[in-house]
Amino acid sequence: MRKASPGSLRRAFQPWDDTNAKPIIEFRGVTKRFGAVTAVCDVSLSLYPREFFALLGPSGCGKTTLMRMLAGFETPDEGQILLDGVDITAVPPHLRPVNMMFQSYALFPHLSVADNIAYGLKREGLPRAEIARRVEEMLALVKLDGLGRRKPDQLSGGQRQRVALARALAKRPKLLLLDEPMAALDRKLREATQFELMDLQSKLGTTFMVVTHDQDEAMTMSDRMAVMDQGRLVQIGPPDVIYEAPANRYVAEFVGDINILEGRVASIEGDLVKVETGITGTVELDEERPTLAIGAPVLIGLRPEKIELSHDEPAGDLNKVAGEIWDIGYLGDVTMVQVMVGGDQGQLLKVALTNRTRRAARPFAWEDQVWLSWDVEAGLVLPP
Amino acid sequence: MSAPVAPPARLGRLLVAAPYLWLLLFFLAPFAMVLRMALSDADTALPPYAPHFEGLARLGEFFARLDLENFRLLAEDSLYGQSYLYSLRVAALTTLIALAIGYPLAYAMAAAPRHWRPVLLVLVVLPFWTSFLIRVYAWIGILRPDGLLDMMLGSLGLTSEPLRLLNTEAAVLIGMVYSYLPFMVLPLYATLEKLDRSLLEAAADLGATPATAFLTVTLPLSLPGLFAGAALVFIPSVGEFVIPDLLGGPDTTLIGNLLWTTFASRDWPLASAVAIVLLVVLVLPLALLQQARLARGGP
Numbered sequence: 001m002r003k004a005s006p007g008s009l010r011r012a013f014q015p016w017d018d019t020n021a022k023p024i025i026e027f028r029g030v031t032k033r034f035g036a037v038t039a040v041c042d043v044s045l046s047l048y049p050r051e052f053f054a055l056l057g058p059s060g061c062g063k064t065t066l067m068r069m070l071a072g073f074e075t076p077d078e079g080q081i082l083l084d085g086v087d088i089t090a091v092p093p094h095l096r097p098v099n100m101m102f103q104s105y106a107l108f109p110h111l112s113v114a115d116n117i118a119y120g121l122k123r124e125g126l127p128r129a130e131i132a133r134r135v136e137e138m139l140a141l142v143k144l145d146g147l148g149r150r151k152p153d154q155l156s157g158g159q160r161q162r163v164a165l166a167r168a169l170a171k172r173p174k175l176l177l178l179d180e181p182m183a184a185l186d187r188k189l190r191e192a193t194q195f196e197l198m199d200l201q202s203k204l205g206t207t208f209m210v211v212t213h214d215q216d217e218a219m220t221m222s223d224r225m226a227v228m229d230q231g232r233l234v235q236i237g238p239p240d241v242i243y244e245a246p247a248n249r250y251v252a253e254f255v256g257d258i259n260i261l262e263g264r265v266a267s268i269e270g271d272l273v274k275v276e277t278g279i280t281g282t283v284e285l286d287e288e289r290p291t292l293a294i295g296a297p298v299l300i301g302l303r304p305e306k307i308e309l310s311h312d313e314p315a316g317d318l319n320k321v322a323g324e325i326w327d328i329g330y331l332g333d334v335t336m337v338q339v340m341v342g343g344d345q346g347q348l349l350k351v352a353l354t355n356r357t358r359r360a361a362r363p364f365a366w367e368d369q370v371w372l373s374w375d376v377e378a379g380l381v382l383p384p
Numbered sequence: 385m386s387a388p389v390a391p392p393a394r395l396g397r398l399l400v401a402a403p404y405l406w407l408l409l410f411f412l413a414p415f416a417m418v419l420r421m422a423l424s425d426a427d428t429a430l431p432p433y434a435p436h437f438e439g440l441a442r443l444g445e446f447f448a449r450l451d452l453e454n455f456r457l458l459a460e461d462s463l464y465g466q467s468y469l470y471s472l473r474v475a476a477l478t479t480l481i482a483l484a485i486g487y488p489l490a491y492a493m494a495a496a497p498r499h500w501r502p503v504l505l506v507l508v509v510l511p512f513w514t515s516f517l518i519r520v521y522a523w524i525g526i527l528r529p530d531g532l533l534d535m536m537l538g539s540l541g542l543t544s545e546p547l548r549l550l551n552t553e554a555a556v557l558i559g560m561v562y563s564y565l566p567f568m569v570l571p572l573y574a575t576l577e578k579l580d581r582s583l584l585e586a587a588a589d590l591g592a593t594p595a596t597a598f599l600t601v602t603l604p605l606s607l608p609g610l611f612a613g614a615a616l617v618f619i620p621s622v623g624e625f626v627i628p629d630l631l632g633g634p635d636t637t638l639i640g641n642l643l644w645t646t647f648a649s650r651d652w653p654l655a656s657a658v659a660i661v662l663l664v665v666l667v668l669p670l671a672l673l674q675q676a677r678l679a680r681g682g683p
Contacts, residue, residue: 073585093588106586110604119600120590171590 013223014238015048022085024049024207025070025175030079032065039065041231042079047175052201052208054218057228058254063211066228067177070209071100083174094123099173103180105164107152113163114139114148120171138166141200158189165197169204178210182217194220215255219243227251249382252301257336259307259349260382261300265292273381275300279342280321286376299382304352306378309337309364310371320373323349325366337364339372415663422656423450432650454657464642464658468665471639474553474628475621478560479568482617483610485561486568490609491602493569494576501577508566508573520559520630527555527631551633559627567616575609576602611673619666 015021023046032040040062047053055063068074069081072093081089088096099120107116114135121131139145142162152160161181168176181197182190198221201208212218218225219239226236227250235247246252249260263277273285275298283300292298314320323341326348335353340346349372353364364370427434435449458464493504511519526532529546537543549555579602587597625640632638639662646655 071585071589073588093585094591094593098589100586100589102582102586104580104582106580106582108583108586108601119587119592123591123596167586167590 013050015051016046016224021048023047023082024051024084025209026080026082026085027066028080028082030066030069030076030081032062032069032074033077038231040069040076043231043233044079045226045233045236047207047209049207050205052198052221052223053210054222054225055209055211055228056215056218056225056255057213059213061228062231063213063228064179067100067179067209067211070175071098071177072096097171097173098175098177099168099171100177100179101164101168101181103183105152105160105184107160107163107167109152111151112148113144113150113152113155116152116163117148117167117170119167124171134170138170141169142166157184158193161185161193165200169200169206173206175207175209178208180212181210182212182214190217197221219255227254229254245380246301246382249299249301252380252382257304257350257352259302259304261302261347262384263298263300265294265296265298267294268292272376275381279347280319283319283379284317284376285379285381292381297384299384301380301382302349302374302378304336304350305334305354306374307349307351308373309339309351309353310373311363311368313371314373318373318375319379320371322369322371325364325368325370328362328364328366335362339370341372418656418659420450421653422454422660423452424653425449425451425453426651426653431652433653454654455661457654458657458661464639464661467637467639467642468661470637471622472665474556474560474636474638475618475624477557478564478621479614479618481557481561482565482568483614486565486572486613487610489565490569490572490576493573494579505573508569511566516563517626520563520627523555523559523562523631524550527558550631551636553632553636555631556628556636556638559631560621560624563627564617564621567620568613571612571616572606572609575606579605615670622666623662 025045025047027043027045030040030043031038043066055066057063065074069076072088072091076089079089080087083097108119111119117135117138118131121134126134135148136145139148142165144159144162144166147155147159152163155163161184165181178197182193185193194217197208210218210221219242222239224236224238225242227234227242229250235242235251237245242251242255246255246258252258252260261275261277261280261283263275263283266274266276266282268274271286273292275283275285277283277300285300308314308318313322321341323339323346325337326340327338329336329338333355335355337351337353338348339351340348351372421433424433424435426432435446437446489508493501493508496504524531527547527550529548529550531550533549534543534546537547549558583601583605584597587601588594592600622638623640623643624638625644628636628638628641629644639658643655643658643662646658
């Protein structure tokens with residue numbers, strides 16, 4: 001029986017699996033150094049038309065440099081960048097059909113909102129009537145009708161962001177780059193804007209590439225995302241695959257919360273892998289990993305929301321381990337419980353409990369002796 | 385946490401009043417005195433003008449003796465009118481040349497690596513550490529026939545005859561631009577250095593060539609510094625008298641020189657009238673400019 005691959009949502013749009021699909025952007029072995037620091041190291045990546053792509057990573061991982069190379073503000077030391085199959089590595093920024101929304105928005109303070117949006121169109125030498133029409137169209141698109149005559153400093157942060165977006169979209173670029181687009185917005189506005197941006201992207205059909213350090217933002221908006229670390233792409237894939245089947249410990253820990261157990265492979269029986277860990281005993285995993293060998297060191301990743309918590313020992317042949325509650329963090333929608341397993345010198349495991357009811361008495365308290373259990377499909381094997 | 389203690393209201397009012405008091409004491413009062421002098425007549429007594437203020441009882445008589453005689457003379461004698469116009473011309477040329485040299489200089493300084501900027505800034509200010517008079521005198525040595533400049537050009541084979549620059553308008557302009565260039569560079573540098581680099585990247589991203597980006601972004605955003613620099617060069621240039629006196633010739637009489645010789649010949653009332661008209665000539669265009677900028681809604 002063929003099992004579903006981890007976290008496979010039904011997708012209508014996945015050109016990256018289609019061998020006939022032609023990428024709009026291709027990085028081929030791109031490397032960029034600043035002095036002794038290698039900011040981007042041997043990156044190869046393809047973006048497809050209409051895709052919403054997110055580059056995720058901590059600050060300093062090279063994601064902004066990668067984006068700036070696409071805009072033309074930095075030149076790669078090695079490798080090529082192709083747009084629609086044409087090498088644009090040496091093309092200066094003002095000649096690239098790529099537009100960027102800057103993190104600081106970089107609105108021209110001496111120009112009105114309408115003139116900001118018209119700036120790129122004027123450089124194209126479009127007739128005045130056409131420019132005026134396109135500016136009105138853009139203002140309507142980002143819901144800023146009637147604010148065309150304001151100066152940027154007369155707008156709120158959210159409005160400025162929309163002007164920056166309208167200005168970058170006005171030239172109808174093949175690819176829109178967004179550098180930390182939500183960084184300056186407060187949380188509520190950020191959520192609303194994320195959905196508006198997705199809506200806009202599917203309406204216009206423009207390829208979007210967004211750089212962010214915020215995993216929620218990347219996961220909410222993107223069709224596919226890439227996780228970067230120290231100048232390298234660690235994993236590329238749809239958000240659910242990245243979350244449910246991370247390639248290594250770095251990705252697993254960067255995207256979402258995870259418990260990591262260290263152990264050695266004890267036995268392999270078909271898809272069932274048994275791993276012996278010092279703290280939790282033998283853990284059974286249901287995963288096809290033909291590369292695993294008996295006795296090899298492995299890491300087991302366990303997402304907090306996939307662990308069950310109970311006072312009584314659960315029946316059945318689930319993975320289970322006893323422990324003591326050390327800490328309870330109430331977050332509103334979920335409660336994060338930290339359980340010490342394997343004695344006082346053991347390991348703290350995080351368990352997420354969904355708060356489904358409003359008034360139920362909290363079932364767990366500090367210092368409760370509890371059992372943790374999880375399904376064989378819950379854990380994932382990571383290379384050490 | 386305790387809120388910061390507010391200063392007593394009286395102290396606050398005193399602080400607000402301070403600049404006004406300063407203006408009253410050191411600008412308005414002297415201006416009133418100069419104006420009163422300009423309306424008086426020259427006298428051989430001490431002080432060399434009449435009438436004198438002889439108490440409140442004879443105030444009417446005092447005012448009756450003030451008249452516009454000196455201003456009438458300024459209007460009738462073409463020497464003064466020409467001199468005013470010539471001063472404006474020299475000041476305008478000085479400002480334009482200082483702008484043409486100062487803008488690229490300030491731009492290059494602002495574009496230089498961050499750790500170089502303080503050094504470059506010191507270099508611009510460095511000439512101020514030597515006396516102004518000595519520096520202008522030094523230019524005599526450079527510009528005089530067979531001086532440093534002629535020797536250099538001659539030894540390079542570029543000229544065979546002395547240029548005879550000294551005592552010409554060119555020499556005055558060289559001296560003026562040299563002296564006032566830092567006042568153009570410093571405010572320009574201050575605005576250009578603050579300019580957000582990402583604005584230029586945004587312009588390039590939207591299809592602007594480097595030249596277009598300069599004209600549509602850098603230049604308009606540096607206008608405040610440009611206006612400040614132009615005012616700082618133009619205003620003292622109009623009244624300048626040391627540089628034309630030392631480097632200029634008989635044809636380069638600026639209004640400052642006229643003012644100086646009039647004072648020296650002890651005609652204080654006429655000199656005061658010259659000074660008042662100079663002030664009006666300077667303040668009026670600036671006031672109009674400010675009015676226009678306010679009307680446009682600019683800073």
